[in-house]
Amino acid sequence: MLRGKLAARRSAEPSRPASARSRRARQPFLARIVNQWWTRLLNAIYQGSLSDQEEEYESHSATRDYVWNTIGTTVWGMSLPILSIVASQLAGAEQAGMFSMAFATGMLLMYAANYGVRNFQVSDIDETHAFSSYQIQRWSSTAMALVLGILYCTIRDYQPYMATICFGVYLFKLVDGAADVYEGRLQQADKLYLAGISQTIRSVAVFLVFTVLLFVMRDIAVASVGMGIAAVASLVLVTIPLALLETEKSRHWRFEEVIDLFRQCFPLFAALFLFNLIETMPKLVMEGALPYDNQLYFNALYFPSQSIQIIIGFIYKPQLVRLSNIWANPRKRRRFDLIILAVMAVIVAVTAGVGVFMATIGIPLTGFLYGVDFEQFRFLCYLMVVAGGVIAAIDFLYAIVTVLRRQGEVMRLYLVAFAAVTLSSLVLVNLIGLAGAVVSYLASMTLLLALLVWEYIRIRQAIRRERNPFLS
Known part of the structure; x- marks a missing residue:
């Protein structure tokens, strides 16, 4: 009798995982991807290191590189015209012009944050500088660009409304500048398609948040701040973890290397x-x-x-x-x-x-x-x-x-x-x-x-x- 009960229990146990698998199969594709990524991210954080995890995505995929780099670059490059169209239709030409002006100066700050390092980084095929040194250099130049943006708004004596628009746009573009070093690392590891995916997610998130907030609030300033927050979220939840999880662990940064990168x-x-x-x-x-x-x-x-x-x-x-x-x-x-x-x-x-x-x-x-x-x-x-x-x-x-x-x-x-x-x-x-x-x-x-x-x-x-x- 005991053997019969144990056998019945064992035969009943596999039905639970099968049911769970069927529920996962019924999930929409995007939901499955998000859940898998979130689980992987939490596990890595729980284990105390992103860089020590095993890589899951392949390298040397030329077709994927071209497809996703094309998508990412196109979506990113079209962000200004598309956002300007949304602003013009929902807020009028005058406010859309103010947004466009903030975006123009924001692009300058992004290039200041980039510091011209991307091409140098991806062509550093012998890795003469550690990736950790590239990161320290990039966050330093991003901080300098932020100070430059504050000084510019002060010199121009912008009113609070225009200053708020600039704050949101500058935050978005400074995130672009910081994210570039992580996407450059993925390209250096011959996983350019992952950099394209990261860029696409950030650009789409920014567009959706900006459009929804502007449609609801009809306020360019509020929409711009929301856009900046969305960019920060994508950097923290996607771009940085993706680069650390999918590339080799970097050796420790060296002050001389950081100075040499600046030089x-x-x-x-x-x-x-x-x-x-x-x-x-x-x-x-x-x-x-x-x-x-x-x-x-x-x-x-x-x-x-x-x-x-x-x-x-x-x-x-x-x-x-x-x-x-x-x-x-x-x-x-x-x-x-x-x-x-x-x-x-x-x-x-x-x-x-x-x-x-x-x-x-x-x-x-x-x-x-x-x-x-x-x-x-x-x-x-x-x-x-x-x-x-x-x-x-x-x-x-x-x-x-x-x-x-x-x-x-x-x-x-x-x-x-x-x-x-x-x-x-x-x-x-x-x-x-x-x-x-x-x-x-x-x-x-x-x-x-x-x-x-x-x-x-x-x-x-x-x-x-x-x-x-x-x-x-």
Whole structure:
């Protein structure tokens, strides 16, 4: 009898896990993913370390890298135009212009936080600097960027409403800057697709929170603060744990390495920050000379330009590690040059394609999305498309110069372009308004591209002479 009872009990016990499995199977896919991630995260925290856990996701997945990097970069790159569209439709052109202005300066703070380290980090294939040193450097530069943002709002003497908008937007963009070092670590470990997933989750979370709060409250300031909080949550719950769980544990950070990163990447930071300051200067001049709705118009015209940069970015950025390896082999230098020419040809083709799109359905579509007649800005839109191709070429050449470790040699070029855009913006914006901002923007970027091409040719000639002194 006892044996019969024990057998009956054992036969009844497996039914519970089976029932649990069936309940899990009935869960929506997204809910299962969230539950699995939350369980993994809590277990790692309970065990006292994220870095000591076993990795679960594969590396060396080129298809996933391209797909998720494309998705992440596209969603991130479209955050400004999409959020501007939402702001314009729900709060009007004036408030949307204020949001766009805060976003423009927030982007500058993000690049200050990045400090130009990402390309340097992912091309550090021998890991001469510990990841922990990269983290200390990034959090230090992010803190400096935060102080810079507070000083800017103080100098501009923003009223509480505009200052609150800036606070929310700056928090979002500073999180972008901090998250970049963790997503760079994933790329360095050949898991770029995980970096794309992280970027996508952050961008989607920010969009949803901003849109819902703005729809309910009709207050840009409240929506901006909510957006910043959503970004912080995604960083703490997804980006940092993902990087620590899915990459090798870093050796301990060293003060000398942190200082060396600040030193070596200063030319990268200065050039990148100056480049984005060049991009932003027309908007900064417009803020003092034109109503805020012009900020919205400028950003709407800028979107086709930005789409070119996004497309080119997800073509070449996943290949930076491979380009570094090609450059490291002197016998493959000719192949390296051919890749550069091929990407430049792709930039021309993409620019032409975007131009055709805008000339046909793009401009009417822009007007529909923003609720503004953009036919009056058709010629300015064409100029912006050309500027987009120019900027994509600049961005690519900047990355190549970083791979060559000659980043210190381009600083003076950015200073020349910065002086040109500042002078032209001050003159043209005050003379012809929005059109002056677009013209000065295109002219300064064209000048910078010409200077970068000349500098790249000079660097390559210098490298050839170093390898073969008889050429000199």
